[in-house]
Amino acid sequence: MARLVLKFGGTSVANLDRIRNVARHVKREVDAGHQVAVVVSAMAGQTNMLVDLCRQAAPLHDAREYDAVVASGEQVTSGLLAIVLQEMGVNARSWQGWQIPMRTDGAHGAARIGEIDGERLIERISQGQVAVIAGFQGVAPDNRISTLGRGGSDTSAVAIAAAIKADRCDIYTDVDGVYTTDPRIVPTARRLDRVAFEEMLEMASLGAKVLQVRSVEMAMVHGVRTFVRSSFDDPDAPQTGIGNLPPGTLICDEDEIVEQQVVTGIAFAKDEAQISIRNVADKPGVAHAVFGPLAEANINVDMIVQNISPDGKTTDITFTVPETEYDRAMKVLEERRESVGFGAIEGARNVVKVSVIGIGMRSHAGIAAQCFRGLAEKGINIRAITTSEIKISVLIDSAYTELAVRTLHSLYGLDG
Ligand code: ASP
Ligand code: MG
DSSP states (O other), X not given: OOEEEEEEOXXXXXXXXXXXXXXXHHHHHHHTTOEEEEEEOOOTTHHHHHHHHXXXXXXXXXXXXXXXXXXXXXXXXXXXXXXHHXXXXXXXXXXXXXXTTEEEOSOTTSOOEEEEOOHHHHXXXXXXXXXXXXXXXXXXXXXXXXXXXXXXXXXXXXXXXXXXXXXXXXXXXXSSXXXXXXXXXXXXXXXXXXXXXXXXXXXXXXXXOSSOHHHHHHHHHHTOOEEEEETTSOXXXXXXXXXXXXXXXXEEXXXXXXXXOSOOXXXXXXXXXXXXXXXXXXXXXXXXXXXXXXXXXXXXXXXXXXXXXXXXXXXXXXXXXXXXGHHHHHHXXXXXXXXXXXXXXXXXXXXXXXXXXXXXXXXXXXHHHHHHHHHHHTTOOOOEEEEEXXXXXXXXXXXXXXXXXXXXXXXXXXXX
């Protein structure tokens, strides 16, 4: 007997037929003797529609009322799945965020989950009742409904798994796992059987869209083993595969990964923009004068490159911001040109950040050099570089995205 959380995304519950299919997956686990909590998203397209209705009602609207509106999508699917399960003879009931309660902070529209008391859920599921939980929603300190930000039901599922001490959190989605890179760009991309939490966190933050970044953070902090699999699998197919799991990817502690590759995956993020400030005074306090105002404006700065000035007087600073923040960042900097004192500001929107990720890099030298050589051989110019213990990121012109990703994918032996 195991205790499981099963999470189903929007495409998996897009209509009643799909919901019936989900119910068969749930029933299979119940019949196998497991204790089951299910977390559901809204039917595909519903959240977009609800967000849009709020915007049409008033472009600037009360975030608390936005939450009241958009949380309704998950209320519908949790109730519908409970009905379908009951119809199939499975003991089930729906739970809304406030009933658990799933406590969050007061940041309506982008709330963060706080403490969840899993006692009531544990009591019910250990009596054999399936808990069908509305994902994406919680209750704020003002006792009003909150939502977790788009894609938030992944995070709901991992948080519930941590709160009820589940053995595993199964994320059923429209792909059958996590790949070495985006298979639409590299057809030889392979599904990974296992990925370490840290690697998945990098991959999710750096552009792989399978899981919400926060859900991976949460899984890593609480050690929730998370399994990504396809909801399109036949629910009645024998559940065999690595360690008795069907095809999919297990995100787990690195100790659970026996055959560790040096490089696990190549991720890329297209929504980056580059800004370079020329002839900035080379003296203490300048970096703060540049990045302080950007932080105050809530603009996330990512890669930063600063040169040592040849004459000891001025230097150049290059950094990246999300493409959506580019105009705002330029404005903030222009306003400070006088006070900070710099020459030209240059920018480029058509850039992409390509990253090579793998925990094996910690113990292998030369991985970065290999990457630079590979890109050079293809004539791809690198605009900026950042590294951490387990990743190397390069900023290049977006026209070369596919070439760069393909080149690195085969260079590190990831082609299947
Ligand atoms: N329905 C919400 C959204 O579309 C939450 C989710 O699906 O994860 O963002
Ligand atoms: Mg999703």
